[in-house]
Amino acid sequence: MGIIKTKDLIFEYIRRDEEGNVEGITRAVDNVSLKIEQGDFVAVLGHNGSGKSTLAKHLNAILYPTEGTVWVDGKDTSDDDKLWEIRQTAGMVFQNPDNQIIGQVVEEDVGFGPENLGVPTKEIWERVEESLKAVGMYEFRKHSPNKLSGGQKQRVSIAGVIAMHPKCIVLDEPTAMLDPKGRKEVIRAVRALNDVERITVILITHYMEEIIYADKVFVMDNGTVAMEGTPREIFSQVEKLKELRLDVPQVTLLAHELKQGGLDLPDGILTKEELVDALMKLKK
């Protein structure tokens, strides 16, 4: 059994008008069954409103299924007794860096999770140090979060989750509010966690260049999983991605266009080097 598994997961919420009368029911997640293996780097893609964030909130027991089941490390998320174990196993990083940092000093924020878990003081300090080092923010430990850049704040948030020693970390669009530099910092930190610490990563995003390194990609649309596969498999379906309101990296798009223009190129080219090599072969 994988670290995370969902079976026939459905989530519905009731829309109400201003007087509180029921206007209708929206199905945000519709029959999703998926399995994520321990140690994988998984990306969940989708346009705004595709249901990807709602799905993510189920993995940390912030939302509960209307129908179906979610297991985190073998524990059913609707089991109230396991709630805190589940939240410790699957840590979560959110979109807005300002709205998830609680401490007024970086190190105190990172210590917040372990404090809640009742970790002894001496061990909290060890965990804070190792977590801040893992995301490259140790030298900022005495700073006020208000003075950090967006990318740095998100790295502090990630450290705050690692300090709880989770098996899996769910990042809900952690880069949506950052500039390109901040985005790179965060993705680099996340990849290092996966490579070095072997923490399972579930990255929710709509930036295509962030999923190139994923082991597996799920593309969501309308609450369902519309595509599933390796990044290469996903990117070879340029037309389908466009239909789903997503785009592909310029390299992949150019390769796709050239192929349509009659050149004999392989599918799903992801990097500049691959494209240049393929084109030079054609020249000979």
Place this chain on the structure above:
Amino acid sequence: MSIILDHVNYIYEEDTTMAYPALTDVNLVIPDGQFIGLIGHTGSGKSTLVQHLNGLLKPTSGAIYYNGADINDEGYDKKLLRSKVGLVFQYPEHQLFEVDVFSDVCFGPKNLGLDKKEIQLRAYAALKQVGIADEYFYQSPFDLSGGQKRRVAIAGVLAMKPEVLILDEPTAGLDPKGRDEILDQIAKLREETGMTVILVSHSMEDVAKYVDRLIVMNKSRVVFDDTPAAVFAHYEELEQIGLAAPQITYIMQALREKGLSVDTGITTVTEAKEAILKALRG
């Protein structure tokens, strides 16, 4: 008719220990009708610069002229200036406040003291210009999607009939399709009205295919000011300041090095496709 910046300097938090230069010796001429991309990463001074253009910030030294008059002169009508140089901020959430979309867009023209009929006509026209359908007019602006909120925010400024429209990061937080839609809309708007548009962004790729002039800022200074192709030719220097040219530029450069005769000034996928096909087929 133009905006001229003459040796503009701005020191942030002057007189405190936190003082640092946000603008250093900025000289620019912005003639009527240009489509300009203003690029730089967070903290480069680009947002500070645009806030000088409509008089929200006052330069520490230097002068800004709008249509020949110094906007920081005593008695200069700043309110009128702000209706002529419209500035749309990054987050629509910072300006939407009315009960419905239509009243929100009326806020700008109402502040100009126009009569009721003119206000409504302008609001209607502005909402049409940004592609908001009638059915949304009486909805709460807070119930709209991210892309629609952004459009309503732009309409709120357009309703003042500005001659210059400045958009600070209009695509932040939108998904790829939403981003393309809003940029296409802005390009269309410019074509129809002929107004000067300044697009502030940290993404070269996004703006490259729309604008005819790129201004690149780094550490409070303007470092490049030219056509996109000419700016991207400096891709190595751009990289040093943490900005990258579009991926296409790198591909063309690599192909050229390997001996394929293509134009390295190319910045868009469509141009690249034609150039590569031509080069391969001889």
Place this chain on the structure above:
Amino acid sequence: MLKDITLGQYYQTDSVIHRLDPRVKLVSTVVFIISLFIVDNFIGYLIAAAFLFAVIKLSKVPFSFMVRGMKSILILLLFAVVFNLFLTPGEVLVSFWKLKITKEGLRLAVMMAVRLMFLIIGSSVMTLTTTPNHLTDGLEKLLNPLKVFKVPVHEIAMMMSIALRFIPILLEETDKIMKAQIARGADFESGNLFKKAKSLVPLLVPLFISAFRRANDLATAMEARCYRGGEHRTKMKPLVYAKRDFMAYAFVFGYLVLCIVFGKILF
């Protein structure tokens, strides 16, 4: 603009006073304030002045920072002085037009001025040498016994510390919203009171919506990090008294005794 407002005027440096446990500083500040109301003669004030001077010297905070706090109460100070000076009945010293200055009035005015000044400087020493965070921690620990009476001490401290973290963020946001509305021709400055109040609507609506949104996000984020109130919680930086703290207590209470003896009883 709004960003000029600074809250929590902590002065970063390393001194004995900075290193003291926040509980010591809170208690000492209260003791100092009490002492100001106990003493009512010249020697008493001299002792208080000496105590204050010694603490300021030890704190290594420049004196100009202490005085900065005075600006905000200057008007209050003037009021207190003027009222006491002219309105206290007694032996007339000087009189001109309809105003009389009495001996008792002069004495009261000077005492009031000195008390207020010492009070402000004394509390400034505390806020200048203690981070807001530390203050909250100290307050939580000091008020802990109130838990018996079902006072949610932990929750109050947590709320204070969250407020301290979000005030700068909300101030910055207010600045941005103001600019966005000014760019649409809004006018926050001119007009009468009614007009001014009305002009705040475009500022307050986005600000409140954003604040609620942030509060909601933060609550979710805290729950996701296993926050469930003060029970079972450990502390990363628990407050533990050191030797210097006991010495400080001894010093402060010694001072209080001195004040009572010389400032009240003996003379």
